[in-house]
Amino acid sequence: MNTITDAVVIGGGIAGLQVALDLADQGFDVVIVEKEPSIGGKMISLSKVFPTLDCSSCICTPRMAAAAHHERITIMTCSEVQAVQRVGEHFSVTIRTRPRYVIESACIGCRKCEYACPVLVPHEFEGNLGARRAIYVPFTNAMPQVALLDVENCTFCGACARACPTDAIDYLQEPAITEMEAGAVVVASGYALTETQTADRYGGGKLANVLTGLQMERLLAPHGPYGRVLRPSDGRIPDTVAFVQCAGSRDHSLPEGQGVPWCSRVCCMYAIKQAMLLSGSLPLVDITIYYMDIRAFGKGFEQFYQNARAMGINFVKARVARITEGENANPVLRIERIEEDGRVEDQPHDMVVLTPGIVAGWDPSSVIPVQIGSDGFVLSEHASLAPCRTRVPGVFVAGTASGPKDIPDSIVEAGAAAMEAANHLRRTAYASRRRTEAEAGGR
C-alpha cells in the first residue's frame, strides 16, 4: 500500500494526539502510527491527573475521539515505523502493521468473541493485575473499539469465529507494509518505566504486594482490575500503604534498566496524588511517603503537596534501602529515621508502591538519523530555544520522547512541535505542491 500525507506522527499518546489535532486543525493531513492496539498511550490508563485531580479518562477520551473522527487524521494501530528515508525534501516512511486477526472495518466492538473465548491471560493494560481473554477489545474506552486476537495464547478453538455476528475474525491475516510519503515526521513515542522492582534491594520482583506506580493507577481507576484497592497477594483491603520515592531515579548505583541517574520529574506528584486518592477510597488507611526531597515545582504543585500533608499523609524523609517480605506477605522497608534520632528501622506495610525511573519508550535512531542523548532520549536541536526540533530538518519531537515530563508540559510541547512542523511544511511548500500535483493528476 502506498499513500501520501503531510505529516507522520509516531506515537498516539496524549502528546502525539495533540500534535495530530493541532496540525489537522490547520488543514494538514496527518497519519498517527501507534504500536499498541489503541491510541491514548499511558494517560488513558491513569486514574486521575495532578494537580487538578481531573479524571484522566474523562479528559483523555475526548482527545482520542476528536483525533479518531477528524477527517484529516488517519490512525494506524498495531503499527510500527520500520524506516524513515529522506527523499529530496520529503520522507518515505515504512510502516509495518501487525495483524489483529480481526477485520477492522467489520468489527463492531460488541465483545461477543471475548465472552466466548475460553482462555484467560494476565492483562497488560491492568499491569497484569487483572485478566483478559485471548481475543479482546484492548480496554473499555479503547479507540478504535476493535477486538484483536493474541495468537501467542490462542488455542484456535474457533469459539470467537462462531460467536462473531459480523464474521470479522480472520485467522489468516498477514502483516502489512505501508510506504507513506510525508513532508514532516513528529516523534512522540513516549516513555517506559525502569524495571526497578526486579532489583535485589527492592525484592527482586518476587514480592506480590510491591507494585509500580502504574499498577497503582489501575487499582485506583474506577474501571480498574478489582474495581477497588485490594492487595494482590490475598485480596485484603490494605491498612497501611507506603510509597517509595526515587526508587530507580536519581540513583547512580542501580544498573541500566533498573535505575537512572536523573530525576523522573513526575513521581513526587503522582505519589502525592495517589496517596490522596487512596485516602479517599480507603478512609482508614495509613499512608506513608518515603522521600529524599519532594520536588513540587510546577504550577499548583506546592499547594497540592501541602494539602496532602494537611490530609494526614505521612511524609518521612528517608531513602528506602531494602524491601524484604515479612509476615502475611507484608513488605518490610528498612530505613533510617533521619529526622528523629537516626535509628535504623524495619517498617512493615501491607502494600508498597515503587515509583520507578522514566526512560525513553523507543529508540528512534534505528530508523531515523536523529541524535539520541546519553540518557536515551531524543536530543533537541537546542535544549532551550528549539526544544521540539531534532537535529534532522523536518523531524520533530514532542512529549516524553525527549525527556521525562508531566501531561501539561507534554501538551504544551506537542503544540509547539505541531507549529514547528507546520512551519516546515509551509517553508518547503510540501503540502501545497502536493495538492497542486494531485489536482493536476486528477486524483
Added chain:
Amino acid sequence: MSMSLATDFRKDVVRLGAGDLTACMNCGSCTATCALSEGTAAFPRKTIRYLQIGAKGQIEGSLEPWLCYYCGDCSVSCPREANPGETMMAARRWLTARYDWTGLSRWMYRSHWVELGALLAVAAVVLALFLIPSGFGFRALSSHPEALDTVRLDLFASRTFVHIGDLILAFVLSTLLLSNAARMVYLAMRGRRVPIRAWIRPVTEFVVHGLTQRRWRDCDNDDSRFNWLRHILLVSGYGTMFVLVVVFLNPFQVEDTAWHWTSLLGYYATLVLLAASFTILSDRIRKRTQMHAFSHFTDWLFPILLALTSLTGIVLHLLRLMDLAMPTYVAYVIHLCVAVPMLAVEVPFGKWAHLLYRPLAMYLEAVRKRAAAEA
C-alpha cells in the same frame, strides 16, 4: 545540643581520602543498608553529615568510625556515588591523628614524604646502633674474628641487649599508644555522667572484640567473612611473632642450625604474615572488593612493610641455616631496619593503632549504652 563548626575541617578530612562530601544529600540509604547499624549508633550518614557541616566536636567524640568494618555495602548502594565507606575510613584516619597528642600522626597522614622520612629516620637510628657502639653490631665483630667464619649471632647482636631494646621499644610504643587511647576515652566520654558500675561490666566487650573482631562477622556479605578470616589469621601470626620477640627472645634468636621448638611457631607466623600481606596487596591492586577499591598511601605502606618484614626474616633465616656469617649479620640489620620503623611509626601514629582503638570503641559504646540504661 550546642556545637561549634570548623570551616576548614571538611578539607582536612577530604585530604585524608574522604569520598565526595558535596555529593551526599543525606538520604540515609547508607545507614539503612549497613548491617552493623543498630539503635542510635547508626552510621555512616550521621558521620558524613557532621563532616559536611564541619561539626568537629561531634566527630572527635564519635565512636561510629571505629564500629564500621568497611564491608562497602553502603558505597555500592549509594545513589550519589559519594562513597560513604571510604569516608568512614578517612574519619578513622582523622581520628587516629586527632588522638595522637604528639601531632606526628597528623603530619604523616597528610604527607607521604613525612611518613617515609619518619620510617627512614627510625631505620637510620637502628643502623647507627649496629655501626657505632663498640661492643655491639659490626664493631663487635672486630674483637671476635671467629664470628666471621661461622654465624655467631650472639656475638654480633647479644640477646641481652636486643631484649633490652625490645622492652624499651615496647614500653615507649605502648606508652604513646595508651596515652593516645586515653585521649580517645576523654574525647568520647567527656560531658557524660557514667556511674562506676557502667565502666566495669562491659570490659568483657573489650577483651572479646580485641581477640576475635567478632563484630566484623556481622557484616552482611561473603567478602567480609573472608576478610575477617584473613585478618584473624594475620592477628594470630602477628601475636605469635610479638610473643616470640618480646617474651621468648632467648629461645627464638638462635645461632646454630639445630632444631628449636620456636621454629615451628616462627614458621607459622611467617607463613601467615606473608600470605596475608601479599593477598591484601593483590586485592588492593586488583580492587577486588569495595573495601579495596580506594587505597590511601597508608593503606599501601602497611602491608608492604609487613611483607618486607616477613621476606627479610625468611632471608635471614635461610642465610643462618647456610651458615653464611657476614650475609646473616647484614640481613639481620636490614630485617630490623624494616621491622622497627614499621612498629615505631604504625603502632602509635598509624593504621596499626586500630588494634587498640577498635576494641576500645566497642567497650566505650557498651559503657555509653549501659550508662544511658541506668540513667
